[in-house]
Amino acid sequence: MNRYWSDVARRLTPYVPGEQPVVPGLVKLNTNENPYGPSPRVIEAIAREAGDGLRLYPDPDATRLKEAIARSHGLEPGQVFAGNGSDEVLAHAFHALLLHERPILMPDISYSFYPVYCRLYGIAFASVPLTAAFEIRVDDYLRPNGGIVLANPNAPTGRALALPEIERLVSGNSASVVVVDEAYVDFGADSAAGLIARFPNLLVVRTLSKSHSLAGLRVGYALGDPALIEALDRVKNSFNSYPLGRLAIAGAIAALEDREHFENTRRRLIANRERLVAELRALGFEVLPSAANFVFARHPGRDAGRLAAGLRARAVVVRHFRQPRIEQFLRISIGNEQQCAALVRALTELLG
Ligand SMILES: *Cc1c(COP(=O)(O)O)cnc(C)c1O
Numbered sequence: 001m002n003r004y005w006s007d008v009a010r011r012l013t014p015y016v017p018g019e020q021p022v023v024p025g026l027v028k029l030n031t032n033e034n035p036y037g038p039s040p041r042v043i044e045a046i047a048r049e050a051g052d053g054l055r056l057y058p059d060p061d062a063t064r065l066k067e068a069i070a071r072s073h074g075l076e077p078g079q080v081f082a083g084n085g086s087d088e089v090l091a092h093a094f095h096a097l098l099l100h101e102r103p104i105l106m107p108d109i110s111y112s113f114y115p116v117y118c119r120l121y122g123i124a125f126a127s128v129p130l131t132a133a134f135e136i137r138v139d140d141y142l143r144p145n146g147g148i149v150l151a152n153p154n155a156p157t158g159r160a161l162a163l164p165e166i167e168r169l170v171s172g173n174s175a176s177v178v179v180v181d182e183a184y185v186d187f188g189a190d191s192a193a194g195l196i197a198r199f200p201n202l203l204v205v206r207t208l209s210k211s212h213s214l215a216g217l218r219v220g221y222a223l224g225d226p227a228l229i230e231a232l233d234r235v236k237n238s239f240n241s242y243p244l245g246r247l248a249i250a251g252a253i254a255a256l257e258d259r260e261h262f263e264n265t266r267r268r269l270i271a272n273r274e275r276l277v278a279e280l281r282a283l284g285f286e287v288l289p290s291a292a293n294f295v296f297a298r299h300p301g302r303d304a305g306r307l308a309a310g311l312r313a314r315a316v317v318v319r320h321f322r323q324p325r326i327e328q329f330l331r332i333s334i335g336n337e338q339q340c341a342a343l344v345r346a347l348t349e350l351l352g
Pocket of ligand 1: 088207208
């Protein structure tokens with residue numbers, strides 16, 4: 001704190017991302033990065049783009065990227081907004097669509113960035129408790145609100161909400177915008193993107209960070225009715241005309257066009273998840289059903305904080321949230337075959 005700070009800067013409680021330690025040989029399972037790496041075509045496209053053209057500003061509307069995104073979802077480019085990672089897209093959605101008189105609703109256990117945006121933009125919110133089994137109960141959201149935001153699959157639980165339930169949530173809230181954050185949807189849940197034509201109050205937010213293994217490129221997007229997209233554009237064009245650089249635009253288009261790489265890596269990751277869930281259960285863990293590229297697990301006999309520290313001492317990092325209801329859980333990203341095996345070896349040692 002310093003006398004030069006604005007009231008805004010003083011009041012903030014910034015989001016704390018999972019750490020990015022630089023330790024050789026570390027098994028990094030704490031930030032849900034994809035172990036398989038992006039399509040080689042992404043690297044080629046970025047290399048082609050990395051020339052003299054970089055002296056020129058990129059297309060402020062990222063038109064070619066929006067066209068590629070629209071094609072991949074069977075939508076029109078006018079139903080697409082693109083930004084610098086879905087975190088930025090979410091921030092614009094909060095600012096442009098969720099700042100109203102009434103508080104917005106969100107699950108008590110969800111992506112911890114949502115309350116941070118609320119404080120940044122002065123949006124009141126109410127936390128709606130998940131059930132004892134960490135499920136979203138749609139009936140709890142059928143009441144007056146200024147908007148709704150949730151992740152499907154939810155983070156950090158990994159639990160998915162079925163598409164008919166999403167539809168019930170969206171159709172039961174026609175007076176407000178429902179933002180569905182689908183950061184992990186490609187790993188096992190049904191996307192709500194197909195509902196957009198019928199529901200002008202639905203905004204679906206997606207990212208290339210997880211299922212396309214491009215966390216380092218920073219590309220996210222939103223799908224929705226053109227009127228919602230226009231609101232996002234108005235905020236974006238009052239903030240940063242060029243959120244996506246030329247390299248990001250070129251790389252993202254190549255990633256979306258390589259369906260084969262996407263399908264292969266996604267299939268391998270899901271197979272690793274299913275194997276890891278069985279192994280964790282065999283070690284005595286209670287594991288929530290996961291539709292994501294991570295699992296959320298607790299051990300009835302071991303303190304989660306101690307387990308996380310023990311793993312860390314064995315060069316395996318996982319995420320532990322010191323937060324009511326989930327302080328005994330570990331969130332473990334699904335790694336490649338060797339990383340999963342290293343995790344299970346370290347846990348076997350710790351529990352043995
Ligand atoms: C990872 C994640 C994001 C952010 O993704 P970026 O596109 O990398 O900013 C958004 N929402 C949830 C729930 C996430 O887990």
